[in-house]
Amino acid sequence: MLTREHCLAADASDELAGLRQQFRLPQDVIYLDGNSLGVLPQAAEERSLQVLRAEWGEGLIRSWNTAGWFELPRRLGNKLAGLIGAGSDEVVITDTTSLNIFKALAAAIRIQQQAAPQRKVIVSERDNFPTDLYMIQGMMDLLQQGYEMRLIDDSLPLEQALNEDVAVLLLSHVNYRTGAMHDMAAVTAQARRHGALTIWDLAHAAGAVPVDLNASEADFAVGCTYKYLNGGPGSPAFIWVAARHQDRFWQPLSGWWGHSRPFDMAADYQPAHGIRRFLCGTQPILSMALVECGLDATLQTSMTALREKSLALTDLFIQLVEQRCAHHPLTLITPRNHAQRGSHVSYRHPQGYAVMQALIARGVIGDYREPEVLRFGITPLYLRHVDVWDAVETLRDILDGANWDQPQFQQRHAVT
Numbered sequence: 185m186l187t188r189e190h191c192l193a194a195d196a197s198d199e200l201a202g203l204r205q206q207f208r209l210p211q212d213v214i215y216l217d218g219n220s221l222g223v224l225p226q227a228a229e230e231r232s233l234q235v236l237r238a239e240w241g242e243g244l245i246r247s248w249n250t251a252g253w254f255e256l257p258r259r260l261g262n263k264l265a266g267l268i269g270a271g272s273d274e275v276v277i278t279d280t281t282s283l284n285i286f287k288a289l290a291a292a293i294r295i296q297q298q299a300a301p302q303r304k305v306i307v308s309e310r311d312n313f314p315t316d317l318y319m320i321q322g323m324m325d326l327l328q329q330g331y332e333m334r335l336i337d338d339s340l341p342l343e344q345a346l347n348e349d350v351a352v353l354l355l356s357h358v359n360y361r362t363g364a365m366h367d368m369a370a371v372t373a374q375a376r377r378h379g380a381l382t383i384w385d386l387a388h389a390a391g392a393v394p395v396d397l398n399a400s401e402a403d404f405a406v407g408c409t410y411k412y413l414n415g416g417p418g419s420p421a422f423i424w425v426a427a428r429h430q431d432r433f434w435q436p437l438s439g440w441w442g443h444s445r446p447f448d449m450a451a452d453y454q455p456a457h458g459i460r461r462f463l464c465g466t467q468p469i470l471s472m473a474l475v476e477c478g479l480d481a482t483l484q485t486s487m488t489a490l491r492e493k494s495l496a497l498t499d500l501f502i503q504l505v506e507q508r509c510a511h512h513p514l515t516l517i518t519p520r521n522h523a524q525r526g527s528h529v530s531y532r533h534p535q536g537y538a539v540m541q542a543l544i545a546r547g548v549i550g551d552y553r554e555p556e557v558l559r560f561g562i563t564p565l566y567l568r569h570v571d572v573w574d575a576v577e578t579l580r581d582i583l584d585g586a587n588w589d590q591p592q593f594q595q596r597h598a599v600t
């Protein structure tokens with residue numbers, strides 16, 4: 185039987201324990217939602233004041249040059265590159281994940297229109313994050329050329345969905361609800377054998393699990409910086425394009441920031457060389473500057489070390505729920521197999537929404553996803569083994585006492 189003392193001992197010998205000091209965490213909160221909104225890096229407060237007072241307040245328009253604002257999307261993209269197996273000048277930080285999906289999808293479809301115009305199917309997963317599916321639908325509606333979306337699910341496995349009609353495969357590396365992870369290299373190779381290009385959504389993978397885009401021979405990738413990368417609420421996303429595709433076409437959101445010489449103010453669009461053409465318009469500098477603080481904190485360690493601790497903590501969570509909450513109707517929907525698990529743990533419970541509200545009221549912050557899913561994000565940068573123990577104890581207490589069964593825990597908020 186595991187005890188709280190075991191957890192304290194594991195923390196005492198944890199080589200990553202010191203990283204917790206990089207973040208400002210509220211007292212009396214166990215934060216298991218870093219997969220949805222990361223925490224505040226200590227460095228972000230000073231950096232934000234510097235951007236406000238010195239760069240904006242004093243530097244004003246000069247800061248586009250003197251404070252490096254103009255180069256931020258690429259400079260920060262190069263910092264992120266090492267965490268996702270990308271090369272230098274292959275990633276930019278910009279726009280939202282949804283918008284970057286649109287750009288990547290458009291570029292992939294253009295490549296296929298030249299190479300194999302009969303390919304009109306975009307394959308994704310029924311259980312994918314909805315915005316991915318919505319962006320595909322919007323793209324098909326815009327194209328109006330007989331494009332079709334095909335969704336893999338229990339009745340249509342990937343090997344049956346892929347054939348000579350498929351132009352693009354768009355998948356999330358780690359599923360936002362279940363935490364199940366695809367084998368990126370194997371799936372990319374499978375798609376390639378069928379002539380399809382791949383777009384990977386790394387929203388729940390970047391900073392959470394080791395990713396190697398170039399070794400996997402992927403084509404495009406997008407993802408968030410406000411989740412495991414601790415970039416701040418709504419911080420700009422990223423887009424990676426394999427070097428071999430970068431100069432083939434330009435993306436359709438051909439704004440002036442993607443122009444080769446934006447300050448020529450020319451009437452004709454001339455795309456910049458390389459990844460820069462995937463930018464559109466003026467960037468949100470205040471928010472983007474803070475992305476660097478989250479990246480710097482992660483870069484103090486390695487994805488290999490983070491992965492090891494993440495698996496130890498998710499294993500611990502699963503074991504403790506088994507030991508201490510066995511009589512309750514909790515169904516683990518996250519794979520037990522390490523190779524198929526991301527960095528969060530999810531359970532179904534018939535009263536999942538109310539149980540999560542009761543947990544949050546007790547300071548254990550996870551989140552709820554339809555249908556009936558309790559989701560616990562495990563972020564090894566700042567979580568301790570003892571946090572996992574205390575979180576599961578609180579869950580056990582709430583379930584044992586049916587404390588979730590109160591009217592205030594049934595009330596739905598706009599954001600769950």
Ligand SMILES: *Cc1c(COP(=O)(O)O)cnc(C)c1O
Binds near residue numbers: 385388408
């Ligand atoms: C969180 C998430 C998004 C979010 O997209 P935004 O445009 O930032 O709102 C997209 N895809 C996946 C898989 C996600 O988990």
